[in-house]
Amino acid sequence: MGGNQYRVGDVMTRTVVALASATAFKDIAKAMRRWRVSALPVVDDARRVVGVVSETDLLPKVRLPLRGPDPDAGPHRLADLAKAGARTAQELMTAPAVTARAEDTLSQAARSMARHQVKRLPVVDADGLLQGIVSRSDLLKVFLRTDEDIAREVDRELAACLVPEPVRPLRVTVRDGVVRLGGRVRDTAQVPLAVRLARSVAGVVDVECALGGPRRRPALDPDLPGGAAAAASAAGGDVP
CATH class of the missing domain: 3.10.580.10 (CBS-domain)
Incomplete structure (x- = not known):
């Protein structure tokens, strides 16, 4: 913590x-x-x-x-x-x-x-x-702390310790001392760290984790119908 x-x-x-x-x-x-x-x-x-x-x-x-x-x-x-x-x-x-x-x-x-x-x-x-x-x-x-107080501290801990920054700001909600983490991190190896950080905050009863990694675009086979166009579009290029 x-x-x-x-x-x-x-x-x-x-x-x-x-x-x-x-x-x-x-x-x-x-x-x-x-x-x-x-x-x-x-x-x-x-x-x-x-x-x-x-x-x-x-x-x-x-x-x-x-x-x-x-x-x-x-x-x-x-x-x-x-x-x-x-x-x-x-x-x-x-x-x-x-x-x-x-x-x-x-x-x-x-x-x-x-x-x-x-x-x-x-x-x-x-x-x-x-x-x-x-x-x-x-x-x-410590279990008399308000959910709002706990949420603010979890936010601070995650912002200070998660490097690189998440793909987008994480969602931290607390109800009856139970912390729920949502959003996406750039490196899924950081998910266990985020859970440990949240769990170590005084007053936390439990942690529910719904964190994911960055969205991945499918690798399309250019030999399939429409594949080259879709792949070029996803890459931001032109189809020859």
């Missing part, structure tokens, strides 16, 4: 509620309820992100009774038991935090969320300082 590609910094939430390492369990639960979020970043005194506390980290307190150590418990069970007895954000948090950078593309952020099975990522700068937070719903904001 060239230099216009949407980045995390374009969609992230910049006002972020963060926890200090010493924040108590009940205060964490209250903050999640008040701000209607399921996870909160944990920062140190310099506002560097050191971890994340999610509802998943709080649930062992509800799910597991506090009892003595179980000699047959596996590593996951032991981790849950440790969190069941935790009192502060530092004891509860998952660390190190999975983070994003403001300059990351939306697809990079989406892949990171899927790989680590998280719903949101703290956004940090080069020094690890908290800048914002990006959630799955933030990544979907």
Whole structure:
């Protein structure tokens, strides 16, 4: 999508509620309820992100009774038991935090969320300082773009990247995020490129391609009746 590609910094939430390492369990639960979020970043005194506390980290307190150590418990069970007895954000948090950078593309952020099975990522700068937070719903904001806005960007991308210019201006129409490309290009090898360019524009749901190459005139056999005249006419010459 060239230099216009949407980045995390374009969609992230910049006002972020963060926890200090010493924040108590009940205060964490209250903050999640008040701000209607399921996870909160944990920062140190310099506002560097050191971890994340999610509802998943709080649930062992509800799910597991506090009892003595179980000699047959596996590593996951032991981790849950440790969190069941935790009192502060530092004891509860998952660390190190999975983070994003403001300059990351939306697809990079989406892949990171899927790989680590998280719903949101703290956004940090080069020094690890908290800048914002990006959630799955933030990544979907690009699909709120109007069809007119998408069509204008597709037009710009195609005009900038298709060389030589099409036989005639391409027709770009968008309906409900679905782009339809029509017209003729001088080189049919550019058709896949045009589709990729259109598909990479933020907010595009799908691309329907009706692009064709230049019209070709039939090669007429001059030995056939009327063939010489037709061939000369197509070439702009005279019949001897």
